[in-house]
């Protein structure tokens with residue numbers, strides 16, 4: 001008979017920090033054996049792999065600091081370093097316990113500078129003088145993708161005047177547009193997504209809103225610039241020089257980046273594209289993935305074995321130029337009322353302060 005208890009290294013009751021305790025309950029397994037550390041029976045039991053996941057979520061992801069572009073954790077841990085971070089009183093014993101069991105030390109992490117936006121094409125995109133040449137590269141280096149008539153996508157409207165009128169689901173009238181990621185005086189934009197949950201998320205609706213959703217498809221093939229792919233730039237291109245990293249960070253940034261995405265839209269439009277496919281700002285939330293994952297400071301996006309996984313983190317959104325419903329480029333298959341039954345959040349805890 002295999003003794004299952006040998007794999008158990010701790011339990012949720014071992015921790016004093018309330019956040020760690022709750023996260024350990026979510027990660028741990030139900031098993032009525034006695035915890036080897038605190039001797040409790042009713043805690044959720046943790047194996048090494050669970051404890052590592054807990055430590056990563058709380059200390060690494062939990063200490064992530066966002067910058068204008070990019071983000072980096074303040075803490076890392078590995079088995080080469082000793083514990084050298086100062087932590088709040090309520091988690092001191094927990095840090096020592098985790099570090100002892102995993103055989104690791106927690107230390108202040110000095111990020112590689114690309115993680116906080118030191119990416120040359122990204123810096124060039126932010127400057128008026130150099131932006132056009134990088135925008136030109138984006139339009140020529142990202143692939144073309146055909147959106148056929150069989151692909152369905154969605155657009156949600158809050159309180160439309162005439163809910164079943166197809167025009168309600170076209171690009172907003174010019175007096176209401178301008179604040180989004182791609183539209184400009186020159187080009188109105190219809191935003192939609194093949195993922196209905198992303199549509200709901202991005203629009204920040206509440207349970208009180210009266211919502212309608214239109215199911216759409218292309219009337220004839222649409223020619224789109226696909227910026228949701230992971231661009232293969234070949235060996236020798238580091239994160240610091242990477243156009244892929246620049247674009248990845250651009251779409252994870254909020255409204256301070258919109259003047260850049262608007263100029264990409266104008267350029268793609270002038271090159272004859274009908275619109276853009278782009279990664280959703282909420283991709284990371286939707287897939288629950290960690291932003292900017294690295295192995296020894298190298299981005300997963302640079303490592304061929306991780307590429308499919310990285311691409312799967314990005315959920316594509318559509319930005320279609322002009323007024324495609326009025327122009328007959330996009331047709332309405334169906335319009336439904338959309339009832340928000342519940343709004344749910346998923347979360348984990350992080351360390352409050354690192355000294």
Ligand SMILES: [Zn+2]
Nearest residue numbers: 011014035038
């Ligand atoms: Zn325990």
